[in-house]
Amino acid sequence: MSSEPEYRPGLEDVPAAKSAVSFIDGKRARLEYRGIPVEVLARESCFEETSWLLLKGELPTQRQLAEFDHGLRTRRRLHFRLKDLIRCMPADGHPMDALQASVSALGMYAPTRAVNNQAANWDATLKLIAALPTLVAAFSRVRRGEEILDPRSDLDHAANFYYMLFEKEPTTAVRKVLDAALITHAEHTMNASTFTARVTGSSLASPYAVIASAIGTLSGPLHGGANEEALAQLEQIGGPENVKPWLDAKLAADPKFKVMGLGHRVYKVKDPRANVIQELAEHVFAETSRPKNYETALELERVCAGIYGAKGVYPNVDFYSGVVYHSLGIPTDLFTPIFAISRVVGWLAHWTEQLVGNRIFRPEQVFVGKTDVPYVPLEKRP
Ligand SMILES: CC(=O)SCCNC(=O)CCNC(=O)[C@H](O)C(C)(C)COP(=O)(O)OP(=O)(O)OC[C@H]1O[C@@H](n2cnc3c(N)ncnc32)[C@H](O)[C@@H]1OP(=O)(O)O
Numbered sequence: 001m002s003s004e005p006e007y008r009p010g011l012e013d014v015p016a017a018k019s020a021v022s023f024i025d026g027k028r029a030r031l032e033y034r035g036i037p038v039e040v041l042a043r044e045s046c047f048e049e050t051s052w053l054l055l056k057g058e059l060p061t062q063r064q065l066a067e068f069d070h071g072l073r074t075r076r077r078l079h080f081r082l083k084d085l086i087r088c089m090p091a092d093g094h095p096m097d098a099l100q101a102s103v104s105a106l107g108m109y110a111p112t113r114a115v116n117n118q119a120a121n122w123d124a125t126l127k128l129i130a131a132l133p134t135l136v137a138a139f140s141r142v143r144r145g146e147e148i149l150d151p152r153s154d155l156d157h158a159a160n161f162y163y164m165l166f167e168k169e170p171t172t173a174v175r176k177v178l179d180a181a182l183i184t185h186a187e188h189t190m191n192a193s194t195f196t197a198r199v200t201g202s203s204l205a206s207p208y209a210v211i212a213s214a215i216g217t218l219s220g221p222l223h224g225g226a227n228e229e230a231l232a233q234l235e236q237i238g239g240p241e242n243v244k245p246w247l248d249a250k251l252a253a254d255p256k257f258k259v260m261g262l263g264h265r266v267y268k269v270k271d272p273r274a275n276v277i278q279e280l281a282e283h284v285f286a287e288t289s290r291p292k293n294y295e296t297a298l299e300l301e302r303v304c305a306g307i308y309g310a311k312g313v314y315p316n317v318d319f320y321s322g323v324v325y326h327s328l329g330i331p332t333d334l335f336t337p338i339f340a341i342s343r344v345v346g347w348l349a350h351w352t353e354q355l356v357g358n359r360i361f362r363p364e365q366v367f368v369g370k371t372d373v374p375y376v377p378l379e380k381r382p
């Protein structure tokens with residue numbers, strides 16, 4: 001009998017850490033942050049309060065929340081040289097690449113790269129949460145030839161982000177939608193980007209390196225990048241009446257064709273966050289008419305349930321979020337950066353957890369290559 005450990009592609013079902021940050025029941029569509037269902041937080045809480053909950057494990061007292069909020073508001077500004085750096089980035093580059101590069105650069109202004117000081121780690125935590133929206137908005141404006149706007153400390157996290165993007169304050173309804181979307185995306189157990197954050201953190205790299213690595217992982221179309229692709233897909237389909245022929249043609253060309261925004265490693269039913277975001281969409285569209293993209297998405301969900309439902313493949317968080325962001329006038333390639341603005345909290349909560357009793361990640365491989373290969377000098381090779 002072989003003593004080789006079992007290899008599980010994608011580490012499916014392999015625990016990578018012990019964590020108390022969030023909990024998923026993938027069969028019952030349940031997601032809890034520190035024990036509180038995400039639906040409740042999206043309805044009752046605000047992003048700042050949810051962030052504290054995720055980072056500290058308990059809801060904040062009124063005073064703790066006020067101090068935390070103040071700490072965020074006072075850390076939103078960027079060093080003028082960092083703004084210069086963003087101005088030099090290629091305007092047609094992807095905002096996720098801009099964000100990853102600017103988070104690394106942000107770390108160069110931090111007082112220390114060491115992670116052995118709790119006060120410094122907390123300061124970096126606040127700085128990262130506070131500055132990510134400023135970095136995203138700065139690149140978004142610069143590439144359109146607009147001036148970078150200074151953050152406004154009289155606005156909360158969601159409203160200030162919207163202001164920095166559009167130079168106008170959101171309505172109360174839009175602020176609530178954006179805030180709830182940020183809450184909904186903030187944390188999700190051991191997903192690929194959080195795992196990345198923990199692996200980078202386990203080498204005792206700086207929190208800026210931890211977040212930059214995680215941003216890179218989130219950008220991929222199988223992970224956070226799917227929100228952008230999901231909207232592009234709806235636009236390509238063009239209307240609810242085209243869903244069935246579109247999907248038939250795709251499946252005829254490739255029986256393994258993947259619909260973006262569908263499927264999940266853990267959920268075998270519809271992602272509870274997709275329901276929350278759909279409620280937000282209904283809320284937004286109650287005042288206007290339902291856009292064609294939304295009607296197309298509803299039909300796509302219906303048709304796909306008939307085809308993939310038996311496999312447990314249903315809409316995930318990325319299925320409806322793009323429709324909501326699009327309706328707020330947000331450019332498609334900012335959808336994943338907005339995910340990062342929110343998920344930075346989950347990454348930092350896991351990084352903080354990782355540092356307690358840290359052990360560097362160093363898994364094993366199943367070696368399938370050759371051994372003892374002789375070196376042939378170049379002149380003797382063809
Ligand atoms: C924030 C997030 O990261 S949420 C996920 C965002 N990503 C997407 O929406 C991209 C599309 N979805 C996918 O690629 C996958 O469902 C993932 C990456 C999310 C999960 O991947 P895995 O857990 O490895 O599932 P895997 O790809 O093995 O799929 C299992 C089965 O469901 C099918 N399936 C999974 N997702 C889809 C999909 N989107 N469309 C059609 N079929 C799908 C697969 O073809 C496979 O079928 P088979 O057993 O007949 O071969």
Ligand SMILES: O=C([O-])CC(=O)C(=O)O
Pocket residue numbers: 187188189190191192223264265266316317
């Ligand atoms: O959990 C996952 O694998 C992906 C996901 O939905 C998330 O990170 O929000």
